Amino acid sequence: MIENRPFLNILAHLVLIFGVALVALPVWVAFVASTHTATDFSSGTIPMWPGPHLVENYSRMLDAGVSTSGTPPVGQMMVNSLIMALAIAIGKIIISILSAFAIVYFRFPLRNLAFWCIFVTLMLPVEVRIVPTFKVVADLGLLNSYAGLSIPLIASATATFLFRQVFLTMPDELVEAARIDGAGPMKFFRDILLPLSRTNIAALFVILFIYGWNQYLWPLLVTTDSGYYTIVAGIKRMADAVDGLPQWHLVMATAVMAMLPPVLVVVLMQKLFVKGLVETEK
Amino acid sequence: MKRTIFRNQLLPWLLLAPQLAITFIFFLWPAAQAVWQSFLREDAFGINSTFVWFENYRRLWGSAEYLNSMKVTLIFAVSVTVLSMGVALLMAVAVDRMLRSTRIYTTLLVWPYAVAPAVAGILWWFIFNPTVGIMPYVLGQMGIRWNHISNPDQAMTLVVIASAWKQISYNFLFFVAGLQAIPASLREAAAIDGAGPIKRFFTITFPLLSPTTFFLLVVNIVYSMFETFAVIDSTTEGGPAQATNIMVYKVYFDGFIGQNMGSSGAQSVILMLIVIALTVIQFRYVEKKVEY
Numbered sequence: 340m341i342e343n344r345p346f347l348n349i350l351a352h353l354v355l356i357f358g359v360a361l362v363a364l365p366v367w368v369a370f371v372a373s374t375h376t377a378t379d380f381s382s383g384t385i386p387m388w389p390g391p392h393l394v395e396n397y398s399r400m401l402d403a404g405v406s407t408s409g410t411p412p413v414g415q416m417m418v419n420s421l422i423m424a425l426a427i428a429i430g431k432i433i434i435s436i437l438s439a440f441a442i443v444y445f446r447f448p449l450r451n452l453a454f455w456c457i458f459v460t461l462m463l464p465v466e467v468r469i470v471p472t473f474k475v476v477a478d479l480g481l482l483n484s485y486a487g488l489s490i491p492l493i494a495s496a497t498a499t500f501l502f503r504q505v506f507l508t509m510p511d512e513l514v515e516a517a518r519i520d521g522a523g524p525m526k527f528f529r530d531i532l533l534p535l536s537r538t539n540i541a542a543l544f545v546i547l548f549i550y551g552w553n554q555y556l557w558p559l560l561v562t563t564d565s566g567y568y569t570i571v572a573g574i575k576r577m578a579d580a581v582d583g584l585p586q587w588h589l590v591m592a593t594a595v596m597a598m599l600p601p602v603l604v605v606v607l608m609q610k611l612f613v614k615g616l617v618e619t620e621k
Numbered sequence: 622m623k624r625t626i627f628r629n630q631l632l633p634w635l636l637l638a639p640q641l642a643i644t645f646i647f648f649l650w651p652a653a654q655a656v657w658q659s660f661l662r663e664d665a666f667g668i669n670s671t672f673v674w675f676e677n678y679r680r681l682w683g684s685a686e687y688l689n690s691m692k693v694t695l696i697f698a699v700s701v702t703v704l705s706m707g708v709a710l711l712m713a714v715a716v717d718r719m720l721r722s723t724r725i726y727t728t729l730l731v732w733p734y735a736v737a738p739a740v741a742g743i744l745w746w747f748i749f750n751p752t753v754g755i756m757p758y759v760l761g762q763m764g765i766r767w768n769h770i771s772n773p774d775q776a777m778t779l780v781v782i783a784s785a786w787k788q789i790s791y792n793f794l795f796f797v798a799g800l801q802a803i804p805a806s807l808r809e810a811a812a813i814d815g816a817g818p819i820k821r822f823f824t825i826t827f828p829l830l831s832p833t834t835f836f837l838l839v840v841n842i843v844y845s846m847f848e849t850f851a852v853i854d855s856t857t858e859g860g861p862a863q864a865t866n867i868m869v870y871k872v873y874f875d876g877f878i879g880q881n882m883g884s885s886g887a888q889s890v891i892l893m894l895i896v897i898a899l900t901v902i903q904f905r906y907v908e909k910k911v912e913y
Contacts, residue, residue: 347818351715352722358712359729362789365744366736368755372747387755434639441636444626453637460648462900464847466869467892470876470885471651471658479646494643514626524627553737555851556873571737575855578743587753594740601735609728613794616734 366598373397373592396592410577413593416570419488420552421600423569426489427551428544431498436536439502440528444514461496465557473560483564492557497619498543504618505539506532542615545608549601570597652893658886670883677887686863687871687888694846694867697781701845705785706837709792714822716793717800727797734790738848742855745783769857773864776857780865783856784849792837799833800826839903846895868892 368387375390401414410416442454465472472491481487509532517527558572568576574597578590605612659677661670681687716726733741749756749769757767769775803826811821827834850869853859859866859874866874872892876885 344818348718351718354711354715355719355726355730358708358715359726361708362730362733362786365741365748365786368748369744434643437636438640441633445629445633446626447630447633450633453641456641456644456649460644462897463648463652463893464896466847466850467872467889467896468648468651468655469873470882470889471654472647473877474654475646475651490643491647494640494648499640518627524629524632527627549735553735553739555737555739556854559854560877571739571851574743575739578746578855587747587750590743591747594743597740598736601737602732605732605735606728609731612731612734616791616794617798 366595369591369594372588373595375588392588396588397596400589400592400596410568410573411565413570413573413596415566416568416573417596417600419485419567420569420571420597422485423488423554423558424548424551426485427492427554428547430489430493431495431547432540432543434493435495435498436502436533436540439499439506440532442499443503443506444524444527457494457496457499459496460494465492469556469560476561482561483567485567487561488558488567488569489551492551492554498547501539501543501618502536505536509535538611538614539618542611542618544615545604545612546615546619548604552601655886655889655893658882659890660883661886662883673883677883678891681884681887681891686866689863690866690868690871693777693863693865697777697784697849697865697867698842698845700777700781701784701788701849702838702841704781705788706792706834706841708785709789710796712789712793713796713800714826716797727794730793731790733787736787737851738784738787739851739855741787742780742783742852745779745786746856749779771861773861776861776864780849780852780856784845784852787852788841788844792841795833795837796830799830803829836903839899843896843899843903847892 371387371389373396374393375386376392401412403412438453438457442450476482476487476491479487481490513531514527517531522530553571554569555571555575558567558569559575562568562572570593574590574593577593660672660674662673662676712726712730716723716730719726736744748754749767751757751768751770760767767775769779807825807829808821811825816824846867847869849867850873853865853867853870854873857865859870868888869892872885872888875881875888879885
């Protein structure tokens with residue numbers, strides 16, 4: 340602090356409290372809505388304080404869901420989301436750490452070309468090439484499968500770059516020592532590189548888990564069998580279906596459950612999350 | 622560059638194989654398909670297609686709908702970027718004054734990053750719902766009639782708020798990091814010379830923050846152009862009357878729902894060129910040119 344200005348300090352606190360409230364407002368409204376019954380909405384405006392139907396609404400959605408909307412119980416959609424998020428996060432980490440190892444620790448013909456092939460994936464977000472990618476997945480028979488949900492999203496230049504950066508900062512003496520001791524490349528990778536990259540892997544995992552859990556367009560397209568619906572994509576189907584007879588309390592209960600796992604990850608692992616966010620943007 | 626390396630020739634290819642395979646099958650091949658599609662025109666039944674050179678691009682250029690989509694994308698991207706960066710900068714400057722409470726405020730401000738864009742869209746859609754939402758009620762008290770289902774400007778306002786809300790936390794974290802990187806001695810020197818807090822902000826803090834600001838500018842434009850698909854789809858679906866039909870949404874809509882492959886392919890190619898340009902700017906310009 341440069342100088343003591345009490346007025347500015349109070350103003351800063353006020354700005355921050357206002358900001359926190361603004362950021363929390365939609366979630367508070369959703370939470371409150373999810374604790375009421377459908378009839379509470381018909382009176383006009385919704386209440387601002389939680390009602391008594393919290394357990395009832397949430398357990399109903401977890402076990403049964405809204406049968407008329409064609410979506411499965413929320414519990415099942417959450418399991419699907421979890422499988423997809425874990426597959427994407429772990430898959431991305433494995434393939435990108437292997438390719439970064441190959442690019443940094445080996446010299447081989449066409450090494451630069453391989454690097455550029457990975458680099459251009461940065462420039463091809465799934466939204467842009469959506470129609471042909473869907474066709475490829477359909478031709479491979481991967482629609483309505485966990486493989487179809489996760490594999491097309493697994494290739495990632497950012498994760499490869501991150502590991503490349505990490506490996507480049509590791510001292511050369513490590514490789515020399517390993518080679519003098521007679522360790523081959525894979526032994527070096529397993530016993531030295533992997534343990535040294537542990538925190539980077541953890542930080543990246545946090546970011547990628549959130550990325551995977553929050554996927555929307557891709558699951559919406561490749562799943563037509565409700566057994567594979569993910570929760571983020573399922574909400575939209577639910578909101579569409581209840582348009583005729585608004586069941587907002589149930590939709591909002593689902594929305595709260597959809598954001599709970601990733602939000603918990605961010606709040607509980609804030610340090611790793613910030614580290615991951617800053618590193619992947621380098 | 623590593624001085625010491627391993628000499629195997631086959632092993633690196635085996636290590637690269639999974640990533641290269643996925644890249645080719647799900648990235649490069651579909652992208653090539655999109656480029657090829659953009660030069661074809663299918664007949665009404667989708668059986669025969671003829672090579673039409675740049676006809677699809679020419680038609681896009683003459684299409685009022687596509688030009689409108691470009692305009693909508695521009696307004697949308699600029700609004701989201703300015704709104705989310707402005708709010709985030711205000712919060713970051715306020716947090717920068719704090720000593721003990723930095724952590725708690727940071728925790729309370731960063732979690733929206735974890736909320737899926739689709740969920741953010743649904744939440745704001747509910748808040749602004751003309752029949753049961755709280756905002757139309759509050760606005761109604763002030764004499765403003767809110768109905769984003771029929772009013773194009775209000776629909777745009779809604780998607781901008783929902784998209785910007787989700788991005789505040791990201792910008793906030795980077796602004797805080799940027800502010801902490803500015804040496805305190807500079808601001809102290811200015812304070813000794815008699816510059817007040819506002820003058821210090823505009824003559825010292827803000828200029829020194831420019832690398833962060835520029836970086837976030839590019840990131841936010843990319844975000845609002847490509848990652849807000851879910852916000853649009855879960856709320857307005859491009860309507861009313863094309864008012865929120867951003868380019869990414871139009872590619873999807875023309876390709877999947879309209880089944881117009883040639884036009885959708887051409888739009889994909891245009892978007893790819895935009896992403897390539899933004900990526901080049903991010904890597905070339907952000908890293909080197911903005912310095913102090």
